[in-house]
Amino acid sequence: MNTPDAIVHRPDYGALMSEPLPLIPEPLLQAVNLQCERDKRILFRELSFSILPGTVTRVEGPNGSGKTTLLRILAGLNDAWTGELKWCGAPVANHREEFLRNMLYLGHRPGIKPLLTPLENLRALMAGRRPVSDAALSQALQGTGLAGYENVPCRNLSAGQQRRVALARLLIADEPLWLLDEVFTAIDANGVAAIEALLQQRAAEGGAVLVTTHHDLALPGMHRLVLGKGGVADER
Amino acid sequence: MNAETRLAAQLASSRVGALAAMKGVFARDMKVAFRQRQDLLNPLLFFIMVVTLFPLGVSPEVSFLSQAGAGILWVAALLSVLLSLDHLFRHDFDDGTLEQLVLQPQPLFLLILAKTTAHWMLTGLPLVILAPVLGVMVHLDGNSIAVLCLTLLIGTPVLSLIGAIGAALTLGLRSAGVLLSLLIIPLYIPVLIFGTGTVAAAAEGASVGAYLALMGAFLVLALTLAPFAAAAALKISLSNG
Amino acid sequence: MWQIFHKLGSPKWFFGISTRFMPWLLAGGVLLLMAGVVWGLAFAPKDYLQGNSYRIIFIHVPTAFMAQSVYIMMASAALVTLVWRMKLADVFVKAVAPVGLVLTFLALFTGSVWGKPTWGTWWIWDARLTSMLILLFLYGGVIALDRAINDEKSAARAVAVLVVVGVVNIPIIKYSVDWWNTLHQPATFKLTEKPSMPAEMWVPLLLSVLGLYLIFGWLACVRMQTEILSREQRTRWVKEFVLKGRV
Numbered sequence: 001m002n003t004p005d006a007i008v009h010r011p012d013y014g015a016l017m018s019e020p021l022p023l024i025p026e027p028l029l030q031a032v033n034l035q036c037e038r039d040k041r042i043l044f045r046e047l048s049f050s051i052l053p054g055t056v057t058r059v060e061g062p063n064g065s066g067k068t069t070l071l072r073i074l075a076g077l078n079d080a081w082t083g084e085l086k087w088c089g090a091p092v093a094n095h096r097e098e099f100l101r102n103m104l105y106l107g108h109r110p111g112i113k114p115l116l117t118p119l120e121n122l123r124a125l126m127a128g129r130r131p132v133s134d135a136a137l138s139q140a141l142q143g144t145g146l147a148g149y150e151n152v153p154c155r156n157l158s159a160g161q162q163r164r165v166a167l168a169r170l171l172i173a174d175e176p177l178w179l180l181d182e183v184f185t186a187i188d189a190n191g192v193a194a195i196e197a198l199l200q201q202r203a204a205e206g207g208a209v210l211v212t213t214h215h216d217l218a219l220p221g222m223h224r225l226v227l228g229k230g231g232v233a234d235e236r
Numbered sequence: 237m238n239a240e241t242r243l244a245a246q247l248a249s250s251r252v253g254a255l256a257a258m259k260g261v262f263a264r265d266m267k268v269a270f271r272q273r274q275d276l277l278n279p280l281l282f283f284i285m286v287v288t289l290f291p292l293g294v295s296p297e298v299s300f301l302s303q304a305g306a307g308i309l310w311v312a313a314l315l316s317v318l319l320s321l322d323h324l325f326r327h328d329f330d331d332g333t334l335e336q337l338v339l340q341p342q343p344l345f346l347l348i349l350a351k352t353t354a355h356w357m358l359t360g361l362p363l364v365i366l367a368p369v370l371g372v373m374v375h376l377d378g379n380s381i382a383v384l385c386l387t388l389l390i391g392t393p394v395l396s397l398i399g400a401i402g403a404a405l406t407l408g409l410r411s412a413g414v415l416l417s418l419l420i421i422p423l424y425i426p427v428l429i430f431g432t433g434t435v436a437a438a439a440e441g442a443s444v445g446a447y448l449a450l451m452g453a454f455l456v457l458a459l460t461l462a463p464f465a466a467a468a469a470l471k472i473s474l475s476n477g
Numbered sequence: 478m479w480q481i482f483h484k485l486g487s488p489k490w491f492f493g494i495s496t497r498f499m500p501w502l503l504a505g506g507v508l509l510l511m512a513g514v515v516w517g518l519a520f521a522p523k524d525y526l527q528g529n530s531y532r533i534i535f536i537h538v539p540t541a542f543m544a545q546s547v548y549i550m551m552a553s554a555a556l557v558t559l560v561w562r563m564k565l566a567d568v569f570v571k572a573v574a575p576v577g578l579v580l581t582f583l584a585l586f587t588g589s590v591w592g593k594p595t596w597g598t599w600w601i602w603d604a605r606l607t608s609m610l611i612l613l614f615l616y617g618g619v620i621a622l623d624r625a626i627n628d629e630k631s632a633a634r635a636v637a638v639l640v641v642v643g644v645v646n647i648p649i650i651k652y653s654v655d656w657w658n659t660l661h662q663p664a665t666f667k668l669t670e671k672p673s674m675p676a677e678m679w680v681p682l683l684l685s686v687l688g689l690y691l692i693f694g695w696l697a698c699v700r701m702q703t704e705i706l707s708r709e710q711r712t713r714w715v716k717e718f719v720l721k722g723r724v
Binding site for chain 2: 075076077078079080097098100101103105107108109110111112113114115116120123124125127128129130131153
């Protein structure tokens with residue numbers, strides 16, 4: 001299991017072990033022996049880890065180590081992989097709809113239509129997930145500092161503001177698992193602090209967050225999942 | 237269901253039915269299209285221009301046009317739909333809304349069906365509405381025009397549905413537009429043959445009920461199978477991107 | 478059961494086993510094809526209507542028949558790719574698509590050459606020829622899509638979807654073209670399908686079809702082996718094969 005290109009993430013049970021009856025929570029998401037090959041290059045292999053409720057995990061690694069690919073695999077957007085993925089102990093493939101209902105993924109591309117207003121965008125994004133009132137959506141937009149922009153087409157907003165529209169979903173999210181890929185891009189210092197607080201809050205509520213970022217994200221108790229350089233020759 | 241699943245289910249409890257999700261997808265596509273009206277006009281202008289080429293390029297004689305008219309209109313409509321297909325998923329792919337669509341906790345084929353319906357309403361249906369005018373210009377008689385419009389009404393949704401498979405397969409590829417045409421045109425041939433054949437049969441005074449029923453069968457087949465194929469293709473293309 | 482299935486899908490296993498029976502495929506194929514073609518071209522009786530020109534059917538029919546059955550085989554493999562993700566099925570589809578294209582082209586070419594003395598023109602919009610032309614387009618699309626996608630696994634799966642969609646459409650296309658043909662030119666002379674073909678004609682025809690089947694099998698194996706070596710080049714068994722010359 002100890003391979004040079006995949007450092008296995010082990011949650012720290014030390015604190016729990018000292019207590020008389022250790023209460024180890026069952027992982028929300030579990031990956032066993034993940035392997036992903038892309039254009040004849042192995043991004044990672046024998047990658048196993050568990051995402052426990054109440055944790056924030058940062059996926060780290062150099063460029064091209066497969067951080068984005070890993071998040072896309074976990075979200076179910078990329079299915080060019082082998083191994084096992086489990087949601088609450090059961091294979092994700094068998095409970096796809098339930099998994100999707102409980103997972104929020106935000107990718108590089110914000111998922112915002114430039115021709116629609118922030119409010120319309122949010123409404124469309126939530127349409128297939130759950131009913132949310134317009135008042136709640138407006139409140140979420142205000143929470144991300146977009147008050148007064150609710151009805152301005154997104155193409156007239158800055159890159160950071162567009163990103164904030166996508167991030168407004170974090171304020172109304174009821175999904176316990178968040179997979180966030182480079183969400184701090186184009187966000188100012190205040191915004192970063194606010195998002196950090198949201199991530200911690202979600203963890204405190206019993207959710208779990210996986211995040212990739214180039215920011216110096218250092219939350220107390222944050223876990224790390226380190227991906228290697230990849231591109232190692234496959235010696236079977 | 238174990239404890240964690242229950243906990244998770246409690247967190248994300250309320251749901252939205254598939255129909256509401258489809259409505260959401262449809263409404264957004266319509267809204268985006270009407271914010272950019274020029275894009276709606278382009279396939280129509282293309283349709284008119286292609287039809288114009290035939291009298292200029294072949295012959296303006298009434299005898300030729302009235303015989304070839306249905307075929308000309310069908311070919312022009314087919315090319316026009318083909319031209320618009322590239323947009324079906326591309327903008328959504330580029331801005332990331334497609335990822336979010338696939339990640340909705342809904343059956344993907346139904347969402348694709350909603351998108352394809354919007355696509356047909358925005359491209360196929362206007363062609364059907366415009367067809368009588370062009371039919372008069374190529375000297376089709378009244379009965380032929382009526383039958384032609386009926387075949388276009390049944391046939392253009394089939395074009396959109398089959399086209400969705402091609403658009404999903406070529407998503408994110410270089411020169412996707414040309415490739416899309418290469419993949420899809422052979423599959424369009426039966427619709428073209430029966431579309432024009434029905435008008436020809438009507439012109440000869442034959443009953444067209446059976447032909448229209450057959451085209452209806454194509455539509456049912458496309459409605460039931462194409463969204464699944466397009467959903468599979470879309471997942472593959474997203475994996476790649 | 479699953480183990481056998483898995484083993485069948487292993488490229489290495491296929492590489493070993495195919496090397497063993499490839500010579501037999503080639504030898505048998507060449508023998509049958511030669512027998513069929515020589516018999517057909519030199520010894521079969523003249524056709525009372527078309528004279529000697531009909532003899533091109535001994536090449537046309539086998540290629541046309543193979544062109545269609547190769548697509549069916551591809552579709553079966555594509556289904557396996559989509560359902561079980563078997564590596565070998567991917568390799569098969571990729572390896573035989575160009576072979577199918579060439580066979581379809583040969584069928585069209587021989588059909589057109591046959592058309593010249595029979596109808597006095599190189600091309601006629603006959604139902605069969607038109608169907609073959611559309612089959613050529615389908616093969617072309619499959620190959621174009623495969624070349625356009627860089628990642629070989631994505632390419633294999635995208636191609637599989639296209640091939641399956643194509644095979645659903647083939648009967649519809651064939652039926653439409655037949656209907657279209659009767660609509661536009663009723664009662665044309667049919668290329669093949671003489672209801673009463675004497676044994677001296679159909680026996681050599683059968684021989685050459687069988688021969689071409691075996692040669693196709695051999696060619697598919699050769700192309701699949703090449704593809705497997707390129708795909709598995711980083712694995713140990715391929716390195717050993719290159720060094721020692723055996724699996």
